[in-house]
Amino acid sequence: MARKPRADMIAETRARLISAARHAFGTVGYAEASMDELTHAAGLTRGALYHHFGDKKGLLVAVIDQVDAEMTVRLRAVSHGAADAWTGFRDECAAYIEMALEPEIQRIVLRDGPAVLGDPWNWPIQNACIRSMTDDIGRLAKAGIIVPVDPEAAARLVMGATQHAAQWIAHASDPQAVSRKAIAAFNVMLDGLLLQPTQAH
Amino acid sequence: MARKPRADMIAETRARLISAARHAFGTVGYAEASMDELTHAAGLTRGALYHHFGDKKGLLVAVIDQVDAEMTVRLRAVSHGAADAWTGFRDECAAYIEMALEPEIQRIVLRDGPAVLGDPWNWPIQNACIRSMTDDIGRLAKAGIIVPVDPEAAARLVMGATQHAAQWIAHASDPQAVSRKAIAAFNVMLDGLLLQPTQAH
DNA sequence: ACATTGACATACGCAGCGTATGTTAATTGA
DNA sequence: TCAATTAACATACGCTGCGTATGTCAATGT
Known part of the structure; x- marks a missing residue:
């Protein structure tokens, strides 16, 4: 069950990070948004974030x-x-x-x-x-x-x-x-x- | 010589800090501007800065x-x-x-x-x-x-x-x-x- | 002259970003 | 089917940089 291809898992991870970032950036703003809090809210760590988006600016671009x-x-x-x-x-x-x-x-x-x-x-x-x-x-x-x-x-x-x-x-x-x-x-x-x-x- | 009243010294200090900040903010931008470099360029330390402007945002306001x-x-x-x-x-x-x-x-x-x-x-x-x-x-x-x-x-x-x-x-x-x-x-x-x-x- | 205020320097703590390294799971090839 | 490799993520570390607490010294008031 739950036969999920790997690509879908990755896409979901990216989507969750973007969603959490979008909420954080939209409420407290980019400068005040903490990457730690952000990723934690998405149930991940900063490792995933830097792996997918390179840096904080990359996340903002996404x-x-x-x-x-x-x-x-x-x-x-x-x-x-x-x-x-x-x-x-x-x-x-x-x-x-x-x-x-x-x-x-x-x-x-x-x-x-x-x-x-x-x-x-x-x-x-x-x-x-x-x-x-x-x-x-x-x-x-x-x-x-x-x-x-x-x-x-x-x-x-x-x-x-x-x-x-x-x-x-x-x-x-x-x-x-x-x-x-x-x-x-x-x-x-x-x-x-x-x-x-x-x-x- | 150089009979400077205290108020003039203070005004000059503020002016030098604002001038240095203006240059830094105008070239590298607010986020990338370092308070240490900024104050050093003005021949002062961060102590003077926080005394006069409270914080980095206060300096930007000035x-x-x-x-x-x-x-x-x-x-x-x-x-x-x-x-x-x-x-x-x-x-x-x-x-x-x-x-x-x-x-x-x-x-x-x-x-x-x-x-x-x-x-x-x-x-x-x-x-x-x-x-x-x-x-x-x-x-x-x-x-x-x-x-x-x-x-x-x-x-x-x-x-x-x-x-x-x-x-x-x-x-x-x-x-x-x-x-x-x-x-x-x-x-x-x-x-x-x-x-x-x-x-x- | 002495006390006091205030301008500024020094020293410290702490948050937060980026990176280097490790671990685990999925894919590939024979 | 079973290494071997790749890639997704976690963990751990260092470093920069802001803000604050504390100290010092000169100028002003009486």
Whole structure:
């Protein structure tokens, strides 16, 4: 019974370590997370950790990869389910704001990741998100829906504004009210991209 | 000779420690900066450091305060020297991008600061910059130059886009070309705020 | 002049990361 | 089927580096 191939055991070990690390990094943060406590919580020792991930940073990379993959799936689902390109783009921005509000994503991907690993422009992380948004904007520009603008530049500006807005909301005393204000201002800025602005704020 | 009052000696000690820390944090980063090396470079020991700043984080706070003060002065100079409110606002945004390109500011204020101290919405840092930009936008809205939008929300979105753009530029293989693209896209977004867009890209 | 405060140095303990070494179980080859 | 080898993990160690406790000496107050 329990005819488990070795590869599955290894995958499970890795998954448990990543899961424990994800929880620790997401709550107390990367710097405060102890490798001893982390591995113990996963029912393992630091030996397993260093065997699989090399060092603490390697573990962080693995965690970020996992979170980023989930983010990409969620974003794709949003943009694919939209009626037209423009609303799809807006929905994707809104979805990104909501994701950036989640403490785990905010802490691990948006703060500790860049601080520990260096800025994300090099590592694969977030490039998936950027690429997705860049493609959307490129299509919108080609279709003549928005003003001709460099797609990647626009995508990066939008993502920057989005992340900032999310952190602002997350730390506000009244997140609901601040969220409304941020979304309203955000829509104004996005309308600025349209060739025929709705001006329907 | 050298009739130095005690207060001046203390101020000089603090200044030397902050200066050494600023250099270390700005080059190798907060996590990799050793307090021993740092204080030794300043001709002192860790005793002085812990006496004045409490702990490593306290030193980081002091460094950030200093850098932030300089940033605020530079931004105010830019906005005060502009012909009209709108160009003043644009100049300020451009100045902020340029500042965010400086490695010291990018690393200490924009990356390590938030990661180590938590998000900046609570500490005084950057609030000066935010306040300055918020005031500008508020005046522009009151004067009917831009669409009615919550000033703080707009300021935060603009700053977010700005910081992101700066990091993009800083890590590009061709910073000049990327900078042009970013500025162009940025102006498009800002024009979206205007009631009578120039559309002169 | 003497007491006191405070600026700074010295010395110590301890946590935590990384590595070197050991142990056990699964896979390979004949 | 049974070595032999490889690889997954545990154990043990050293070292760096932060924070604190203690000591010293100069400057200020009376």
